[in-house]
Amino acid sequence: MAKIDARIPEGPVAQKWTNYKKNQKLVNPANKRKLDIIVVGTGLAGAAAAASFGEMGFNVKIFTIQDSPRRAHSIAAQGGINAAKNYPNDGDSVNRLFSDTVKGGDYRAREANVYRLAEVSTSIIDQCVAQGVPFAREYGGLLDNRSFGGAQVSRTFYARGQTGQQLLLGAYQALMRQVNLKTVKLYTRNELVDIVLVDGKARGIISRDLVTGETQRHFGHAVVMATGGYGNTFFLSTNAMGSNGSAAWQAYKKGAMFANPCFAQIHPTCIPVHGEFQSKLTLMSESLRNDGRIWVPAKKEDAEAIRAGKLKPTDIAEENRDYFLERRYPAFGNLVPRDVASRAAKERCDAGFGVGTTGLAVYLDFKESIERLGKDVIEARYGNLFQMYEKIVDDNPYDTPMMIYPAIHYTMGGVWVDYELQTTIPGLFCAGEANFSDHGANRLGASALMQGLADGYFVLPYTVQNYLADDIKTPRMTGDEKEFVETEKAVKDRFEKIRNVNGNRSVDSIHKELGLVMWDFVGMARNKEGLQQAIEKIRAIKKEFWSNVRIPGDKEGMNIELEKANRLADFIEIGELMAIDALNREESCGGHFREEFQTEDGEAMRQDDKFAYVSCWEYKGDGQEPELHKEELKFEDVKLIQRNYK
Amino acid sequence: MEKNINITLKVWRQKNAREKGRFETYQVKDVSTGSSFLEMMDILNEQLINEGNEPVAFDHDCREGICGMCSLYINGRPHGPDDGVTTCQLHMRKFKDGDTIWIEPWRSAGFPVIKDLIVDRTAFDKIIASGGYVSVNTGGVPDANAIPIPKPDADEAMDAASCIGCGACVAACKNGSAMLFVSAKVSQLALLPQGKVEAARRAKNMVAKMDELGFGNCTNTGACEVECPKGISVAHIARLNREFLKAKVQD
Numbered sequence: 001m002a003k004i005d006a007r008i009p010e011g012p013v014a015q016k017w018t019n020y021k022k023n024q025k026l027v028n029p030a031n032k033r034k035l036d037i038i039v040v041g042t043g044l045a046g047a048a049a050a051a052s053f054g055e056m057g058f059n060v061k062i063f064t065i066q067d068s069p070r071r072a073h074s075i076a077a078q079g080g081i082n083a084a085k086n087y088p089n090d091g092d093s094v095n096r097l098f099s100d101t102v103k104g105g106d107y108r109a110r111e112a113n114v115y116r117l118a119e120v121s122t123s124i125i126d127q128c129v130a131q132g133v134p135f136a137r138e139y140g141g142l143l144d145n146r147s148f149g150g151a152q153v154s155r156t157f158y159a160r161g162q163t164g165q166q167l168l169l170g171a172y173q174a175l176m177r178q179v180n181l182k183t184v185k186l187y188t189r190n191e192l193v194d195i196v197l198v199d200g201k202a203r204g205i206i207s208r209d210l211v212t213g214e215t216q217r218h219f220g221h222a223v224v225m226a227t228g229g230y231g232n233t234f235f236l237s238t239n240a241m242g243s244n245g246s247a248a249w250q251a252y253k254k255g256a257m258f259a260n261p262c263f264a265q266i267h268p269t270c271i272p273v274h275g276e277f278q279s280k281l282t283l284m285s286e287s288l289r290n291d292g293r294i295w296v297p298a299k300k301e302d303a304e305a306i307r308a309g310k311l312k313p314t315d316i317a318e319e320n321r322d323y324f325l326e327r328r329y330p331a332f333g334n335l336v337p338r339d340v341a342s343r344a345a346k347e348r349c350d351a352g353f354g355v356g357t358t359g360l361a362v363y364l365d366f367k368e369s370i371e372r373l374g375k376d377v378i379e380a381r382y383g384n385l386f387q388m389y390e391k392i393v394d395d396n397p398y399d400t401p402m403m404i405y406p407a408i409h410y411t412m413g414g415v416w417v418d419y420e421l422q423t424t425i426p427g428l429f430c431a432g433e434a435n436f437s438d439h440g441a442n443r444l445g446a447s448a449l450m451q452g453l454a455d456g457y458f459v460l461p462y463t464v465q466n467y468l469a470d471d472i473k474t475p476r477m478t479g480d481e482k483e484f485v486e487t488e489k490a491v492k493d494r495f496e497k498i499r500n501v502n503g504n505r506s507v508d509s510i511h512k513e514l515g516l517v518m519w520d521f522v523g524m525a526r527n528k529e530g531l532q533q534a535i536e537k538i539r540a541i542k543k544e545f546w547s548n549v550r551i552p553g554d555k556e557g558m559n560i561e562l563e564k565a566n567r568l569a570d571f572i573e574i575g576e577l578m579a580i581d582a583l584n585r586e587e588s589c590g591g592h593f594r595e596e597f598q599t600e601d602g603e604a605m606r607q608d609d610k611f612a613y614v615s616c617w618e619y620k621g622d623g624q625e626p627e628l629h630k631e632e633l634k635f636e637d638v639k640l641i642q643r644n645y646k
Numbered sequence: 647m648e649k650n651i652n653i654t655l656k657v658w659r660q661k662n663a664r665e666k667g668r669f670e671t672y673q674v675k676d677v678s679t680g681s682s683f684l685e686m687m688d689i690l691n692e693q694l695i696n697e698g699n700e701p702v703a704f705d706h707d708c709r710e711g712i713c714g715m716c717s718l719y720i721n722g723r724p725h726g727p728d729d730g731v732t733t734c735q736l737h738m739r740k741f742k743d744g745d746t747i748w749i750e751p752w753r754s755a756g757f758p759v760i761k762d763l764i765v766d767r768t769a770f771d772k773i774i775a776s777g778g779y780v781s782v783n784t785g786g787v788p789d790a791n792a793i794p795i796p797k798p799d800a801d802e803a804m805d806a807a808s809c810i811g812c813g814a815c816v817a818a819c820k821n822g823s824a825m826l827f828v829s830a831k832v833s834q835l836a837l838l839p840q841g842k843v844e845a846a847r848r849a850k851n852m853v854a855k856m857d858e859l860g861f862g863n864c865t866n867t868g869a870c871e872v873e874c875p876k877g878i879s880v881a882h883i884a885r886l887n888r889e890f891l892k893a894k895v896q897d
Contacts, residue, residue, distance in 0.1 A: 052784040067705065068771050070811055071713045087791060123785070130787035132780045132841045134804040134834065141794025159804060165712055166807060173779035180775040188768060211760055240707040274648075275678050277685050280709045388711060391728070391735045392682075457784045506695040508688070553700045557662055558761045560703055561695070 004257070004616055004631045007418045008112040013637045014095075017116045020419070021462060025469030032057035035468050036476060038205055038220030040192045040247055042069030044164075044449060045432030046226030047171035048456025049464075054178030056461060058468075061218055062175070063187045063207055065242055065563075070172045073228055073240040074452060077164025078285035078385065080146060080156035081128075081449040083121040088145050092153040094118045101447060102638045104150040104337050105412070105440020106590035106606065108260070110614070111637055112419055113437045120458040121450050125157055127457055131170040135159050147290055148445040150337040150645075156446045161285055161385045167449055171456065190216070191563070192247045193491045195223060195254050195428065198483045202428035206488050208495075210563060213556050215488050217479035221471045222427045222464055225251060226456070229411035229433040231264060233571045233578065234523075235515025237408035238270055238283040248415050248434050249570040256423035257616040257629065259416035259436035261574065262582035265443055265591045266524050267409035268294075268341035271392055271402075272361040281407040282392060284364070285385055286445040289334045291369035291378065292402070294345070296353040296362050298322040303353045313355070313363055313401050324348055324362075328601075332645040339442045339591045339604070340645060342406035346524050347602060349405075356403050365401035406524060410448060412439040412591065413581070416616045416631070420463035421455060429464060431455035436614065441590025498565050499555060503548030507564045510549060514541050514568075514575055522579050527595040531583040538576045545572060577617060577626065584628065587611045599642075608640055648680040651743040655690065657702055658750045660759050663766075667759065669748075679739040683726060684709060684716065686738055703762040711735040711875065714810030717817070718763055719750040724814035724873045732812060732875045752817040755860045756824060767813050769859045770827060776855035777848040778831040780841050799837045806834035808876040815870035815878075821862030826870040828852050829886035830878050836889055846896060849889035 009016040009023075027035065035058050039050040042064040050062040064072065084097040097118040102109055125143070129135065135157050136144040145154040159166040178184040189210040196204040196217070204219040230245025231237040252258045269284045297303040298320050305311040324344055326333045336344075345362045348354060355361050370378050375398060379386070386397045393403070415423050415430040417437055422429050432452040439447065477484070521534035545568065553559040588597040588604035589611070597605045606612075614631040652675045660667030674693070677686050684706050691701035707715040716733040720726035726736045741747065749763065757765040807830070815826035832849045835841025841848075864883060871880045 048784075055783040066707065066713075066715060067767055068714075068811065070771075071707055071715045073708065073713070075714075076708045076710060076712050085790070125790040126787050127782075127784060129790040129793075130780065130782045130840055132803075132835050132838050134800050134807050134838065135790075136804075137795055137797045137800040139797050141796055142791050159807075162712065162808065165810075166804075169807065173774060174782075174784075176771060176775040177779045177781065179771075186771070188771075240713060241709060242707050274680050277678070277681055277689055279682070279685050279688055282710045387730070388735070391711075391731055391737065394680075394737070394739060461784065506692055508692065550695060550698075552695055552698065558703060558764070561701060 003424060004629050005418065006110060006631060007420065009419065013111055013115045016112050017119055024462060024466040027465055027469050027472060029057050031472040033059065035059065035471065036061065036220045037464065038218060038223045039063070039226065040205065040224065041072065041226035041228065041434070042172070042175065043072035043074035043226060043228060043432060044168055044171055044452030045456040046224070047072070047168065047175045048453050049224055049226065049431060049460045050184055051171060051174035051178050052457055052461040053464070054181065054183035056465070057183070060178070060184040061187065061220065062184055063190050063192060065189065065191045065210065067188055069175055069186065070169060072168060073243050074168045074449070075165045076240065077449050078161045078283065079148065079287035080158035080163045080446040081124065081167060082148065082155050082444070082446040083125045083157060083450065084118055084155060085122050085125060087143060088154045090153045092155050096153065097121060097155065099638050100151050101438070101444060102440065103643060104442055104444040106442055106604065106643055107440065107608070107612070107635065107640050108263070108589055108614070108633065109438055109440030110633060111635060116459065117438050117451060117454050120454045123458055124450060124453045128167055128170050131174060133159065133166045133170045146287055147335060149286055149289065149335045149341065150444040158287065161287070161382060164449055167453065171453070192227070192250065193566070194250050194487050196484050196487045197254060197425065198477070198481065201426045203477060204479070204484060206491050211558050213559060215491055217484040217488055219477040219479055221468055221474060222429065224429040224431060224460060224464065225415070225434055226431045227434045229414065230571070230574050231408045231411050233514070233575045234408040234518045235511045236273065236278060236281050238267060238281050241280060244567040244571070245574050246567045246570040248430070249574060251415050251423060251425065251428060251430070253619050254425060255619070256425050256428060257416035257618055258577060259614050259616050260413035260581065261578045261617065262522070262585060262592050263412035263441045263590060264408055264578070265338055265410040265412060266342045266406045267338055268345055268406050269364060269404045270407035271389065272356050272358065272405040282388065283409060284389060284402060284404060286338065288364060288382060288385065291381065292334065292364040292366050293323055293368060294325050294334055294362055294364055295321045295323045296348045296355060300352050303355060306355045307357060307359050322353070329645045336645045337442055337444060342524060343593060345406055361403040361405045363401035364404045366397060367401070370398065410443055412436065412441060412443055416614070420466065421459055422463065422467065427467060429460060431460055441592055495562065495566065498549065498569065499551050499562065501546060501549045503550050505548050505550060507549060507561055507568050510541060510545050511568050511571065514538065514572055517541065518575050522575070522582055525593050525595050526582050528583065531579050534579040535576060535583070538572060538579060542572045545569060580626065581615055581617065584615060585611055606642070648678050650676040650678055651738065651741065653677060653741060654746040656746060656748045659702065659762050662761055663758055677738050679737070681738045682709070682734060683720070683736040683738060684734050703764050705764050706734055709734040712810060714812040717752050717765065717812060719752060719817060721748050724752070724817045725875050730875060730877055732810070752813055754816045754822040756816055756822055757813060769861070770811050770813065772859060773824065773828060773852055773855050774831065777851035780835060781844060793839050795838060803834045803837040806830045806837070806878065806882050809878050810876060812875065814873045814875060816861065818869040818873035819862065820867065820869070821865055823864045824856050824861040825864040825883050825886065826874065826878055826880065828856055829882035832889055833882035833885045836885060845889050846893035849886055850893035853890055
């Protein structure tokens with residue numbers, strides 16, 4: 001198992017990052033100019049890292065598949081960003097944020113990384129305010145905070161329901177400032193399609209210009225991937241349509257380990273599915289659970305009458321409502337973590353108490369908050385979310401409760417990285433949602449933004465520099481080296497192969513088929529038999545794809561079906577690995593719920609003696625079983641207990 | 647309640663930036679009024695692929711009105727007939743059975759067509775690069791609460807910052823002006839103490855870049871505010887003009 005070494009610095013957990021920085025290597029300004037860094041992805045992690053590298057004096061190339069860096073899916077995060085500022089004086093601290101995150105992740109995250117995340121969280125808020133991010137403020141002019149799931153303090157900073165947008169625009173503007181200063185070169189509508197290794201180190205990428213369809217060779221002394229998660233494996237998710245796992249998958253196929261692929265987060269508050277042509281699911285921010293109460297009818301006949309359209313939610317008397325989160329988890333109530341809230345909603349719907357026409361929905365009700373605080377206050381807090389809901393569902397949530405249901409939202413799993421965020425391929429770094437590192441088996445709300453910016457602004461600028469300090473004598477490559485030429489050829493062959501299938505089915509139709517298998521068997525509740533079936537079904541879908549997909553249009557120029565097909569080919573393989581990992585992990589933890597492992601009252605039951613490890617999968621070739629390696633998790637500062645939100 | 651409708655689409659098709667485009671007519675049947683407009687486009691594309699034709703290329707991503715990627719000129723209005731929404735938030739319940747719907751790309755000198763309904767909006771990035779930021783590096787900044795900001799200022803800055811950079815304002819403007827877009831950023835940053843330091847210089851540089859990139863002048867028609875999916879106010883243009891004049895006086 002020599003391959004898995006997290007390289008955690010010495011010392012007590014609170015001193016590790018300080019010790020790392022004290023001992024790390026630096027690159028002097030003259031040498032920085034000679035070093036090139038490729039950053040792939042322009043979300044929070046990628047944009048923040050690229051801007052910071054540029055400011056430091058490195059030469060940066062940054063790539064996005066969108067028409068602008070500002071479109072990255074970080075933009076859609078609504079509720080907020082956590083930081084251990086303790087401005088409200090409610091008992092928060094770096095230690096508290098650290099232990100909440102480890103516990104929230106159901107003890108499947110690496111302590112050292114999580115502590116560092118909590119430690120730098122406070123600097124993130126300072127940085128964003130300095131950039132002109134318009135966070136919500138109190139009348140005294142100081143910053144306002146709200147609460148999020150899994151915490152008993154208010155540590156979430158927010159900008160209305162558009163926090164991700166504002167943080168991303170801050171990072172984007174910092175990035176564009178560097179573009180203007182020519183330290184960063186920006187490539188838009190340009191997709192990473194493979195990674196180039198020279199002597200075992202990442203030395204560049206092959207990208208594809210999505211407008212011309214041409215491939216390009218790009219050299220970098222180091223490559224940083226910040227390409228987001230793979231939630232769209234499920235077809236329907238809250239991710240943007242273009243979000244994909246292909247960059248991470250190319251890294252995996254080139255030798256980077258893929259960690260905990262089965263840890264996918266199902267978000268409890270999404271707008272329910274309405275029909276077969278649904279293209280995506282819309283999230284309603286977790287922040288709504290601050291003021292909204294979740295319920296279903298307490299009587300089955302009432303639920304049936306609502307489904308049949310004979311009763312309205314407002315017809316159900318208070319005593320006939322079951323506020324099931326408040327009932328089951330009195331200490332945290334509606335603010336239990338996402339995995340717990342999602343499963344509780346599923347349990348009620350499966351038991352026949354669900355609402356909506358399909359019975360796959362529960363209510364999120366603001367009546368009491370509106371009475372207590374006034375409509376104005378609720379509108380100021382959540383106005384844009386209420387408007388969004390009304391436009392989609394055609395119901396006014398000020399008058400009638402919202403309907404919500406869980407949906408795939410985020411993937412905690414991802415490319416394995418060590419303490420420096422370096423993958424098992426030297427010189428290849430991975431940040432943000434694309435890596436696995438900080439959230440264990442379940443991410444707490446408002447922690448994705450925190451992690452993306454922590455990685456980008458405050459971790460990679462140190463660790464990548466440490467790596468590059470040994471590379472100051474490595475000359476730039478031209479891209480004509482055989483490794484570049486061969487990798488490019490393999491990419492071209494792959495695209496040709498997809499085009500030449502010339503079958504009968506659209507990319508989306510196959511993707512939807514994959515999504516249904518994933519949701520039914522690798523979704524909120526999993527079991528051995530189902531997962532075995534899923535693996536068979538996914539393999540059949542892979543065969544169907546490679547024998548029956550149809551790609552209209554030309555090789556040259558923009559071909560969106562070809563882009564989608566290339567990503568779907570990877571989603572199918574990711575789905576298979578997710579199922580394999582879920583089958584291997586014979587315990588329930590966080591977002592991974594194995595029906596065989598639950599307590600009498602339906603709570604997740606971990607098997608710490610057997611599974612307190614990160615599963616790291618190594619690619620062994622097409623059609624071969626991947627090899628499992630284990631990174632044992634040691635908990636020195638947080639005690640391993642069953643999570644209790646009661 | 648939801649029902650199914652049949653519609654006729656007149657869609658702009660254009661192979662690439664060099665070739666001439668044209669309208670094509672398509673029929674789409676049994677579309678649920680609960681579907682979003684882009685889901686209707688998905689249905690059309692599925693139909694086209696199954697007939698062996700090339701699907702219609704259009705920009706879209708988050709499908710929840712925040713990324714700014716979707717565009718489309720629908721029946722003569724950017725983002726279509728509903729108010730305060732992007733195309734991806736538009737639903738088919740806004741249309742009636744038997745309707746004919748005209749779908750075009752953004753049309754503006756600043757936004758050349760790439761393919762079908764997709765246009766090139768990189769000009770917006772260039773404008774931001776010319777000054778749409780606070781010049782601070784990572785690290786070495788004061789505590790977030792060191793400078794109190796009056797809530798009304800923070801709120802107004804947030805109103806301006808809500809811009810999603812979709813380009814509807816430019817598409818709606820008969821002059822093809824990007825003033826609403828530019829003013830939203832200038833105004834957001836000028837309202838905050840962190841951004842005030844560079845406010846005049848920022849206004850001057852961004853306006854100069856906008857002019858250079860071929861966007862037209864503002865003649866106060868107000869069409870941009872009406873079509874802005876985020877309701878950005880033309881009052882920000884007034885603030886931009888003030889900052890711009892300050893810069894000119896200083897010169």
